[in-house]
Structure formats: C-alpha cells, structure tokens
Amino acid sequence: MSFSDMPVDVGPVYEGERIRANQMYVELGGPKIEKHFELVRVKSPKEIKDGQVILHGPDIKDMKEGERYPIGILVEVAGPELEEDLEAVFERRIHEFCNFVNGIMHLNQRYTNWMRISKSAFEKGLNSFDMLGTILIRLYKAELPIIEQAQVTFYTDAKEIEKPYDMALEIYNKRDERARTIHDEDVDMFYGCVLCQSFAPTHACCITPDRTSLCGSINWFDARAAAKVDPKGPIYEVPPGECINELAGEFSGVNEMIKKRSLGEIERIYLYSGMEFPHTSCGCFEAIDFYIPEVNGHGIVDRNYGEVAINGLPFSAMANQTGGGKQMPGFNGVSIQYIASPKYQKYDGGIETIVWMPKAVKDRIGELLPQDLLPKIATEEEVQDINQLKDFLKEKGHPVVETWAELEAMEEEEEEWIEEGAMVPMGTVGMTIPGVGGAGGFKVILKNCKIHAESIIIKKIEPKRRKK
Ligand code: SF4
Numbered sequence: 001m002s003f004s005d006m007p008v009d010v011g012p013v014y015e016g017e018r019i020r021a022n023q024m025y026v027e028l029g030g031p032k033i034e035k036h037f038e039l040v041r042v043k044s045p046k047e048i049k050d051g052q053v054i055l056h057g058p059d060i061k062d063m064k065e066g067e068r069y070p071i072g073i074l075v076e077v078a079g080p081e082l083e084e085d086l087e088a089v090f091e092r093r094i095h096e097f098c099n100f101v102n103g104i105m106h107l108n109q110r111y112t113n114w115m116r117i118s119k120s121a122f123e124k125g126l127n128s129f130d131m132l133g134t135i136l137i138r139l140y141k142a143e144l145p146i147i148e149q150a151q152v153t154f155y156t157d158a159k160e161i162e163k164p165y166d167m168a169l170e171i172y173n174k175r176d177e178r179a180r181t182i183h184d185e186d187v188d189m190f191y192g193c194v195l196c197q198s199f200a201p202t203h204a205c206c207i208t209p210d211r212t213s214l215c216g217s218i219n220w221f222d223a224r225a226a227a228k229v230d231p232k233g234p235i236y237e238v239p240p241g242e243c244i245n246e247l248a249g250e251f252s253g254v255n256e257m258i259k260k261r262s263l264g265e266i267e268r269i270y271l272y273s274g275m276e277f278p279h280t281s282c283g284c285f286e287a288i289d290f291y292i293p294e295v296n297g298h299g300i301v302d303r304n305y306g307e308v309a310i311n312g313l314p315f316s317a318m319a320n321q322t323g324g325g326k327q328m329p330g331f332n333g334v335s336i337q338y339i340a341s342p343k344y345q346k347y348d349g350g351i352e353t354i355v356w357m358p359k360a361v362k363d364r365i366g367e368l369l370p371q372d373l374l375p376k377i378a379t380e381e382e383v384q385d386i387n388q389l390k391d392f393l394k395e396k397g398h399p400v401v402e403t404w405a406e407l408e409a410m411e412e413e414e415e416e417w418i419e420e421g422a423m424v425p426m427g428t429v430g431m432t433i434p435g436v437g438g439a440g441g442f443k444v445i446l447k448n449c450k451i452h453a454e455s456i457i458i459k460k461i462e463p464k465r466r467k468k
C-alpha cells in the first residue's frame with residue numbers, strides 16, 4: 001500500500017507522536033468542544049460508495065489557525081463476512097490509523113475523541129479531510145482485509161454534527177446495554193487487547209463480560225467477534241484457567257496472559273480490585289477510581305470532568321499517576337460500564353465504597369447503581385472538600401462511615417503504644433500505599449508491617465510550569 005501521493009508520511013512509526021498546543025494548527029474535538037464522536041457502521045455494499053470521502057462543514061484549509069472545531073468521523077464499511085459485532089472493534093482502530101499519519105495526534109475514542117493537526121503537516125500540504133479520509137480507507141482495507149468497501153464522512157460544523165452525534169450516542173448505549181446482559185461466570189473465554197502497547201508497552205487489557213475494556217469501547221461481545229475473525233490480531237482469546245480467588249477476580253490464565261504480554265513486567269492481576277494487583281491502565285481509560293484515605297472510601301472521576309476532584313487533584317494529574325501500563329494501587333483506570341457491574345472493585349468493598357463522583361457520571365449511570373446507595377454518594381454539587389464530604393457521609397449514613405470507628409480505634413491504639421515506647425508486635429501482612437491524595441497533603445498509614453529499606457524518599461511533585 002502506498003501513500004506516496006500524500007504530502008505527509010503514514011506508518012506505525014508515527015504512533016507515539018505528541019503535538020503540543022504551540023505546534024498545532026487546529027484542534028478537533030477534545031474536552032473543550034461539546035459534541036464530537038467517531039463511529040463505524042457495517043453497511044450493505046449498495047448503501048456506500050467505495051473510496052468516497054464526504055465532508056459536512058469547513059475543510060482543514062478553511063479552518064482558522066489555533067482554533068478548535070467539532071469532529072465527527074463516520075466510517076461505513078461493507079464486505080460479505082462483516083457483522084455488526086465487529087463495529088466497535090473496527091471503530092477502535094480509528095485511533096491507531098489516525099496516529100499513523102505524521103502530523104496528526106489522536107486521543108481517546110467514541111464521544112471523547114480528540115485530535116490535533118500539526119502546523120508542519122499543514123505546511124507540507126495536509127490541508128484537506130479528503131486526504132485523511134483516503135488514508136483511513138486505504139488502511140482499513142489493507143489492515144482488515146475482510147473490509148472490501150469503505151466510505152468516510154467527516155462532520156466539522158456544530159449544527160451538522162448534531163444528528164449523527166445523537167445517532168452515535170444511541171448506538172454506544174445499545175452496545176453497553178447488551179454487554180450488561182452477561183457476567184464473567186456465564187462464559188468460558190475472556191479476551192485480551194494490546195492495541196495500546198504503542199503508548200504503554202507493558203499494558204494489555206483483559207476484557208470480560210463484567211469488565212468492559214477501560215477505554216469503554218470494547219466489550220466482551222466485540223472482543224469475541226474480533227478474535228474470531230482475526231485470531232492473531234491485537235485482540236485475542238484468553239482462557240481464564242483456574243479461578244484462584246473469586247472475590248478478587250484472579251485467574252491463572254489472566255496472570256499468564258499479562259506476564260507474557262507485559263514481557264514479564266506484571267505477574268498478577270486482580271480483575272476486581274484497584275488496591276491490590278490492579279489491572280494496568282494505559283492512558284485512554286474513561287474514568288479513574290481513586291482511594292480517599294481520609295474517609296476510607298473511593299471516588300470516581302471521569303475524563304470529561306474539568307474541575308478539581310474531591311481529593312484536590314484534577315483528572316489530568318491523577319491520569320499521570322494511573323496510566324503508562326503500571327500497576328498503581330489506589331488509582332485504577334476504568335470504563336464507565338464497569339462501574340455498573342456487580343463485580344465492580346468487589347475485592348475492595350465494591351460499589352458500597354464509592355463516596356464521590358461527578359454529577360454527570362451519577363446522572364449517566366445512576367439508574368444502574370443500588371438505589372439506596374445513590375443519595376449517599378456525593379457530587380460536586382453537595383460537597384467541595386474532604387471535611388464537607390465527611391459531614392455529608394455521616395449525615396446520609398454512607399456504609400463507609402461504619403469503618404471509621406474501627407480505623408480510629410486502631411490509630412489510637414497505635415498512638416498509645418508509641419507513647420509508651422512499647423515494642424509493637426509486627427506481622428508481615430501485605431500493605432497498600434494508596435499514593436498521593438487528600439486535599440491537605442497526604443497520609444500514609446502502614447499497619448502491621450515490617451519494612452526493610454535503605455531509604456524512603458517523600459517528594460512533593462510540583463506542577464510543571466507552562467512555558468510562556
Ligand atoms: Fe484495547 Fe484496552 Fe487500549 Fe481499549 S484500552 S484499545 S481494549 S488495549
């Protein structure tokens with residue numbers, strides 16, 4: 001496949017390319033634009049025209065330098081072997097294929113998609129969506145040979161995007177609804193995905209009925225369809241093997257998979273925990289589950305939440321802690337769908353430990369959560385800091401409040417021991433340091449543990465200064 005007729009190079013080598021604000025010609029979608037989406041649909045060959053690129057709205061060359069615009073990408077594909085279940089997996093490839101283009105950066109998926117086109121690519125002549133559409137069509141047909149015809153439509157006008165945006169949301173909802181009909185114990189196969197390894201080389205997703213991929217875009221049905229048509233591709237079967245720990249969601253087959261795919265870096269995963277051996281996070285998780293030590297509970301913050309979360313950190317700062325393919329107890333990248341699953345962080349206490357989430361997330365999944373718990377979960381509308389959160393939880397009788405007395409008693413007992421200068425009996429029970437958190441600095445409590453270390457360094461992480 002040749003791209004010699006294109007003004008910029010195209011290939012996997014450009015996948016990790018970052019385009020900073022001062023290097024960008026225009027931004028498309030992203031958190032500051034209200035409606036944007038990307039969607040793949042399977043069509044009959046009669047409904048589309050192979051190779052056609054359609055544009056509704058201004059073209060790249062008509063856009064103002066430094067500005068932001070809506071972006072809707074609708075890829076329609078046809079082929080005798082195609083089925084609807086493959087749509088979500090094809091859709092996830094938009095991310096990869098756009099990133100193949102030197103001078104285009106693509107982040108996220110579905111309705112959180114976010115792109116930048118660099119000034120240098122524009123100067124080289126990448127000034128039309130016709131080129132980007134043609135590149136996508138060629139890549140789709142070359143990389144996924146079961147696609148025989150493809151057509152791409154772009155929407156860059158705020159009015160024109162409205163209808164297709166609503167249609168896209170409806171389709172995402174339908175996929176999510178279907179995914180909620182089955183659970184991990186109903187199946188004998190899980191799936192893995194390594195599409196994000198170009199950004200996070202030790203990361204592989206384990207996709208189960210209860211744990212939709214953390215990017216939110218590939219559920220168990222989608223993964224099953226993808227692994228069936230391309231078993232050697234980036235989405236593959238993971239036989240669960242022996243269930244080692246049911247509460248934690250630890251399976252021998254999943255451990256084997258992550259060990260192999262992370263090249264030995266990660267050895268164990270608890271599918272249902274953000275606190276011990278958590279599932280790794282790449283960078284495109286829809287939300288973060290974070291531990292709040294002050295209340296012994298968890299918060300959830302989603303990518304679209306523009307404010308500082310209840311622990312004093314914005315999503316972006318927590319995302320740096322969470323992502324990159326590391327196991328970071330206390331910060332776990334999750335999909336919004338997983339929050340509604342009965343397995344949600346079961347090992348850590350489950351949904352009953354959730355004390356805070358943005359109003360928008362609560363509105364979106366509220367009806368899927370236990371209805372008696374719902375009024376006990378605070379949002380930015382009810383509380384602004386940890387002290388207010390504590391009062392709120394007490395007033396509403398949130399289940400985590402019951403754990404406070406126990407914690408306080410343990411703390412007091414330890415303080416007494418220290419005051420008395422007593423030898424404190426120590427076990428070697430595993431411990432968890434939840435990482436940086438808390439509006440008023442942070443607190444590290446180590447219980448029943450013995451530490452042998454040459455040194456402990458605690459450093460304040462200063463926010464990076466912006467260059468003027
Ligand atoms: Fe695949 Fe996971 Fe990346 Fe989604 S987040 S594309 S499932 S590796």
Ligand code: ZN
Nearest residue numbers: 196282283284
């Ligand atoms: Zn990712």
